[in-house]
Amino acid sequence: MSKSLARIKNDPEHTSSSLKAWQHQSNPLNTKDEWLTPPDILQALGQFDLDPCSPIKRPWDTAKRHYTIENNGLIQKWLGRTWLNPPYGNEMPKWLTKMVEHDNGIALIFARTETKTFSEYVWNAADAVLFIKGRLTFYNVDGTPGKFNGGSPSCLISYGEENTEALRYSNIDGKLILLNWNIFSVGMSFAKNSEHLTIGIADFSQATWKTIVNHALTELGGKGDLSQIYDIVEEKAVEKIHNQNSKWREQVRKILQYHFQKVERGVWALPKAA
Secondary structure, eight states, X not given: OOHHHHHHHHOTTTTTHHHHTTTTOOOTTSSOSOOBOOHHHHHHHOOOSEETTOOSSOSSOSSSEEOOTTTOTTTSOOOSSEEEOOOSSTTHHHHXXXXXXXXXXXXXXXXXXXXXXXXXXXXXXXXXXXXXXXXXXXXXXXXXXXXXXXXXXXXXXXXXXXXXXXXXXXXXXXXXXXXXXXXXXXXXXXXXXXXXXXXXXXXXXXXXXXXXHHHHHHHTTTEEEHHHHHHHHHHHOHHHHHHHOTTHHHHHHHHHHHHSEEEETTEEEOOOOO
């Protein structure tokens, strides 16, 4: 259990004040909780493995697997990369607690930064927050957009390295704030709307997997086969492989699939600049 989660669960005000902190926060049209994420937001974030609070009837899939009110995603085991658009009411802290514990996903909530709930589950527990420009228009369960916008600004919250990378490269209009990241040990610069990173890294143990893979492909001239990529990653990221991820080859393949261009079977390239 993370220190942040332990502190949340041990807070005597957690079950009262934290819940009350969201009571003034209405759902988008003040009528019901089933309002769906705009599909372009989901498309920009990549494939999710699980949506634990999905409507029973939905116009599109939001993940490979869905839990609904019928099987209660709060009591189910969460596996894989998780998309969370929780009920916008008193139940929200319960869902965010589970996301903090799971630590692998992205949540969409209102950007109520002044609340204790936001402080506990975002500022003190998440890896990054993307404040979306303007106000989202949510969708009805029949797939049509709502007549009005959500009434408040929204934000996307990432838990886990892969999901922070997804926010960073989503091209969703807004401002990304990195939280709880030791980014100063990694010298890195990149152009807006470009996947190409210029990196000067002395210690790859603090770099993200995407940065390391990007470096490997750059060193290979922009394109290389999987074995070549493995060789460079294994050479450059010895400490990270040893300390953080025993299944590092699987992680490299996943990063390639999400963020890089497949040229042919077993051959990958840097993505084309937008």
